[in-house]
Amino acid sequence: MCEQCGCAATPEFIRASDHAGAIAAKPVKPRSVEILTGILNDNDREAAHNREHLDGHRVLAVNLMSSPGSGKTSLLEATIDAIGDRFRIAVIEGDLETENDAKRIRAKGAPAIQITTGHTCHLDAQMVHAALHALDLDVTDIVFIENVGNLVCPASFDLGQHANVVLLAVTEGDDKPAKYPVIFRKADLVLLSKTDLLNVLDDFSPDQAESHVRALANPAPVLRLSARRPDTLAPWIAWLEARLASCRGDAVRRPDNARHEHVPHRAVE
Amino acid sequence: MHELSICQSLLSEVERAAAANDATEVNRIVVAVGPLSGVEAPLLARAFEVARMGTIAENAVLEVQKIPAVVWCEACAIETQVAANALLCGSCGTWQVELRSGAELLLTRMELSGSASPVAAAG
Numbered sequence: 380m381c382e383q384c385g386c387a388a389t390p391e392f393i394r395a396s397d398h399a400g401a402i403a404a405k406p407v408k409p410r411s412v413e414i415l416t417g418i419l420n421d422n423d424r425e426a427a428h429n430r431e432h433l434d435g436h437r438v439l440a441v442n443l444m445s446s447p448g449s450g451k452t453s454l455l456e457a458t459i460d461a462i463g464d465r466f467r468i469a470v471i472e473g474d475l476e477t478e479n480d481a482k483r484i485r486a487k488g489a490p491a492i493q494i495t496t497g498h499t500c501h502l503d504a505q506m507v508h509a510a511l512h513a514l515d516l517d518v519t520d521i522v523f524i525e526n527v528g529n530l531v532c533p534a535s536f537d538l539g540q541h542a543n544v545v546l547l548a549v550t551e552g553d554d555k556p557a558k559y560p561v562i563f564r565k566a567d568l569v570l571l572s573k574t575d576l577l578n579v580l581d582d583f584s585p586d587q588a589e590s591h592v593r594a595l596a597n598p599a600p601v602l603r604l605s606a607r608r609p610d611t612l613a614p615w616i617a618w619l620e621a622r623l624a625s626c627r628g629d630a631v632r633r634p635d636n637a638r639h640e641h642v643p644h645r646a647v648e
Numbered sequence: 649m650h651e652l653s654i655c656q657s658l659l660s661e662v663e664r665a666a667a668a669n670d671a672t673e674v675n676r677i678v679v680a681v682g683p684l685s686g687v688e689a690p691l692l693a694r695a696f697e698v699a700r701m702g703t704i705a706e707n708a709v710l711e712v713q714k715i716p717a718v719v720w721c722e723a724c725a726i727e728t729q730v731a732a733n734a735l736l737c738g739s740c741g742t743w744q745v746e747l748r749s750g751a752e753l754l755l756t757r758m759e760l761s762g763s764a765s766p767v768a769a770a771g
Contacts, residue, residue, distance in 0.1 A: 409761040412669050418658045418679065418753045500650055532650045535686035535753075560733040561686040593743045596719065596735035 422536055425504035429511060429539025436516035439623045440524060442538055444562060445546035446555075447528030450572040452480045453606040454546065455523055458619075459487040461612045466520035466623065471510040473502040473527045480525065490514060501532035504539055511539075521623060530555070534562035541626050542567040549573050549583040556591035564595040568602065568618055575605040651691040654753075655699035661755050666704050672762030674705040682715040682750040683732040689714060717750030 417423060433440050443451050452472075459468055470491040472480040481493035492510040494502060507524060514522065524540060526533040545566040547555050550573055556563035563569065569592055571585050589601040600618065604611040658679065666674055681687050689712040696710045716729050721737035727748060728738030737745050 409675055409759055410669075411757060411759050412665065413757055414661075414665050414755050416661055416665075416755050418654060418661060418755055421657050421660055499653070503653075531686070535650065535654070557733040561684055564684060564735075591733070594734050594736060596743050596745050596747060598744070 419535070419537075422504045425508055426537035426539040429504055429508055430541070432508075432511060433516070433522070433539060433541070434626075434629075436519070437627050438516050438519050438522055439542075439619075439626045440522045440538075440540040441619075441622075442524045442526060442533075442540035442543045443546070444526045444530070444533045444543065445528060445548075445572075446530050446551060449528070449546040449548040449551065450606055451525050451528070451546055452483055454570070454572060454604075455525060456483060456487050457606040457609065457612060458523075458616070459484070459489050461609055461616055462619075466620075467518055469514050469516075469519045469522050471502075471507060471514075471522060471524045473506070473525060475499075475527065490519075496527060500527055500529050501536050502526050502538055503536045507538045521619065530559040530562050534559075534565055542622055544568045544570060546570045546572050547588060549577055549580055549585070551583075553583050553585070553588040554591055556588060556595060560595050563592055564597050566592070566597060566599050568599055568615075570615065571601065571603045573605060574603045574611065575607050651687060651695040652699060654687055654692065655695045658696075658755060659699055659703050659705060662705050662708075662758065663703065665755070665758055666760055669758075669760055670763055671760035672704070674708040674758055674760055676709045676711060676757075676759035677705060677755065678711045678713060678757040680713045680715050680752045680754045680756050682752040683717050684747070684751040685753040687753055713756070715749050715752050718748045719745035720748045721745045 443455070445451055455470055462468065468489045470481070470484045470489060472484065472491055472493045473496060474480060474493070475496055475498065477495070478493045481491040484491035492513045494506050494510055496502070496506070502524065511522070524538055543565050545562055547569060549571060552558070571588060577583065585601070585603055592599065592601055602614050602618070604615055658677070662674055662677055679692070681689050681692065693710055693712060700706055700708060717732050717735065718727050718729050719735050719737065720727050721740065721742060723742065724737055724739040726737070726739055728736070730736065730738070732750065735745060735747060736743055
């Protein structure tokens with residue numbers, strides 16, 4: 380054993396190498412290093428890759444989040460019906476178990492990929508990456524990522540989406556944004572859903588819900604709608620159209636896109 | 649809960665940084681966590697005890713520095729330390745403020761020891 384550092388180097392090895400010199404030269408005592416890096420870098424890198432992939436195909440990706448049962452899938456069904464041929468929608472569904480939601484979307488004529496997470500309470504960029512590659516993005520304008528029903532964990536994981544939309548049903552408390560500040564602060568749009576029930580509820584104030592969103596320093600629009608009332612969907616569809624145009628406009632402005640490419644009659648500019 | 653998967657990401661960064669700094673052991677990991685990061689400090693600490701097993705940080709202490717939520721109001725030119733769900737200027741009450749801190753989830757510092765160099769650590 381080496382008497383200097385206690386390692387198992389044999390006397391022959393020590394004679395043959397500059398072992399003693401090497402020990403003197405290498406620092407082995409404890410030392411502190413400043414790092415300053417994001418903890419979720421691996422996920423963030425994958426998310427950035429997803430975003431590039433989507434941008435390359437000029438597809439808008441929307442991360443749809445809410446509590447379980449707030450009406451995400453019903454809203455997507457109603458949205459597919461309302462949009463008709465104007466743009467082409469695909470959906471990535473996230474649930475712990477079952478293909479039920481993907482089946483509902485496919486029944487509406489839109490392609491859907493189901494991710495079953497098992498026990499994982501949120502989608503992450505790696506799961507979405509695999510799903511994106513199972514879709515034909517050349518014939519898609521908007522991808523909705525319907526996240527796992529959960530107001531806590533999905534907020535922390537960038538998936539590569541362009542916008543976060545958070546649903547809050549009028550059957551929930553109007554103070555949910557104050558109870559779940561992380562997710563509601565990140566919302567680019569808040570949708571108060573199931574408004575067809577407002578006339579039988581006496582304890583949900585849409586104005587209060589909106590004021591709680593503002594108290595998160597969030598200027599996002601707060602729209603009221605019902606998946607059962609197609610006449611309430613226009614502002615939501617208009618928001619999607621504007622978001623799609625802006626996402627494509629950004630893609631066009633990048634220096635390596637010399638030409639504006641689109642499929643005539645189908646794409647929205 | 650997802651604090652375990654966050655610890656796994658953290659350990660991935662720790663291993664990367666330890667390798668870059670030619671260390672064989674990690675003794676302390678310091679992270680900065682804000683109330684708007686979506687991560688609970690005590691849950692992170694509990695998850696870390698499990699996640700670190702069998703890694704280069706097996707015996708490391710995790711130190712969580714809690715970063716307060718602070719907003720900047722352009723109109724009043726002041727900063728206010730705030731609760732996570734009330735991001736309002738302490739003077740004029742506006743919600744049109746900029747979040748200066750509070751959403752962090754960062755690995756800030758590590759204490760390392762040992763050298764991965766083959767000559768000094770032969771055995």
